[in-house]
Amino acid sequence: MPSRAFSDAYFRLLQRFIPPEIAQHREAANCARMFLISHTVGPILGNSVPLALYLLDPTPGWDLLALGAAINAFWIFPFLLKAGISYTRLVSASVLNLNFSILLSLYYNGGVSSPTTPWILIIPILSLFYIGGDPKVRMRLLLISAGCFAVFFALYLIGQPPRNDLPEYAQHGLGIVSTLAALCYVAMMAIYYGRIFDASRELEAEVRRRRGVSEELRGAVIAIEAATAARSEFLARMSHELRTPLNAVIGYGQILKEDAIEERDAMMEKDVDKILDAGQYLLRLINMILDLSKIEAGRMSFDSxxxxxxxxxxxxxxxxxxxxxxxxxxxxxxxxxxxxxxxxxxxxxxxxxxxxxxxxxxxxxxxxxxxxxxxxxxxxxxxxxxxxxxxxxxxxxxxxxxxxxxxxxxxxxxxxxxxxxxxxxxxxxxxxxxxxxxxxxxxxxxxxxxxxxxxxxxxxxxxxxxxxxxxxxxx
CATH class of the missing domain: 3.30.565.10 (Histidine kinase-like ATPase, C-terminal domain)
Incomplete structure (x- = not known):
């Protein structure tokens, strides 16, 4: 499917921006991937707000230019990450820039009643997505957001922002655009988070399955070792049992050979030699089997x-x-x-x-x-x-x-x-x-x-x- 191919190509592109020291840790790599997604797709959705203001506001000012610059600055962060800048520092700078962009939009477009208010929800969501379970970074991001909000409220109360001359229909339009963009942004991050969650569950299931297979293999190895020990014990005992009658065969063969020599019976001597030759070879095989069994069972001793x-x-x-x-x-x-x-x-x-x-x-x-x-x-x-x-x-x-x-x-x-x-x-x-x-x-x-x-x-x-x-x- 084209969409699937595009998605795979997009994630392969993102992987190039993740440093090796982060990529080798699954949780850190997932957070970094979320960071890159929000900084590549996020500015596209975020630019809908300054674009709507530009089209709807009859007198756009410098604040609109500053808002657009702050939103487009997010595209720089993936390259900074690839260049080796500390990930936690980039996260802190990104959250600071996000607070600035959202609060700037609120300040010049009606304060808490601004049509861009839904974007405030983005701040805590992204903060959690970026850092995973690191409590130190979480506290740092909370302090950054709290400080930004304190400055915003202080400026809002002390120095009233200039009156916005957006028509009422324009404010409604901006509210619709802003809300839809924020919803799309949150939905995109939630979908990817869900994908990570599903992948984690599949990975956990695979780990459990492999752990079960490992236990089965361990049990099989124990059974094989027990069977090998039993086999070695059996071979050792049987070798002893076989050598006793075989020594008797060889002994009587030697007696028969002596008798054949005394009687000068060349044919009998030749036949007895074959018996002795075969008996010696069989005894040699039994001794080799016994030695191999001792070595496998760890019972072989050496006289140094x-x-x-x-x-x-x-x-x-x-x-x-x-x-x-x-x-x-x-x-x-x-x-x-x-x-x-x-x-x-x-x-x-x-x-x-x-x-x-x-x-x-x-x-x-x-x-x-x-x-x-x-x-x-x-x-x-x-x-x-x-x-x-x-x-x-x-x-x-x-x-x-x-x-x-x-x-x-x-x-x-x-x-x-x-x-x-x-x-x-x-x-x-x-x-x-x-x-x-x-x-x-x-x-x-x-x-x-x-x-x-x-x-x-x-x-x-x-x-x-x-x-x-x-x-x-x-x-």
């Missing part, structure tokens, strides 16, 4: 002791050396000499390195896997970087690499389809230990996993070089 990172790296390299030789891959491990003393849980650090290095070796055929322990940028941390020259990780997989149950990324996938738990557990362990793990990769060139862990002790200052010595080498 002096950490011999060189020995840990050497042991991991030896453990994965045979697999590297099967893949025709060179596995090298090195450690910076300026790491200083480290403190950590050796078992968990070994678990993290086992998972990452196994993943690198399994996906690198005929290449190299390099493991390097080094100081981190943060003196309170150290890093272990695992680089490989394998096939690399596609960007779509890299973005979800450490998420639970994402397949096609784990070392176990080659044999059993993969669950995605291995790297997920590594990520959770690093985070639980106060560190992190990051992965970068280029398809066709290789990948690098950077494990950052707390050293448990501040690194000695002044160390700038990082010589390395080779710890293990498997070809």
């Amino acid at each position: 002791r002096p950490l011999a990172i060189e020995a840990v790296l050497a042991a991991v390299a030896q453990r994965h050396g045979e697999r590297a030789r099967e893949m025709a891959t060179r596995l090298s491990v090195s450690c910076a000499t300026d790491l200083g003393p480290l403190v950590g849980d050796e078992q968990r650090v070994t678990q993290i390195l086992d998972a990452v290095i196994e993943n690198a070796v399994t996906h690198t055929r005929g290449g190299t896997v390099t493991v390097e322990a080094r100081p981190a940028t943060d003196a309170a941390m150290f890093q272990i970087a695992v680089r490989d020259t394998g096939a690399g990780i596609p960007p779509a997989v890299l973005s979800t690499l450490f998420e639970t149950f994402s397949v096609d990324r784990d070392a176990a996938e080659g044999r059993y389809g993969g669950t995605g738990l291995n790297l997920t557990l590594v990520h959770r362990l690093c985070k639980a230990m106060g560190g992190s793990i990051e992965a970068t990769s280029t398809v066709g060139e290789g990948s690098m996993f950077t494990i950052t862990l707390p050293r448990g002790q501040t690194h000695a200052a002044g160390s700038t070089t990082r010589p390395q010595r080779e710890l293990a080498l498997a070809a």
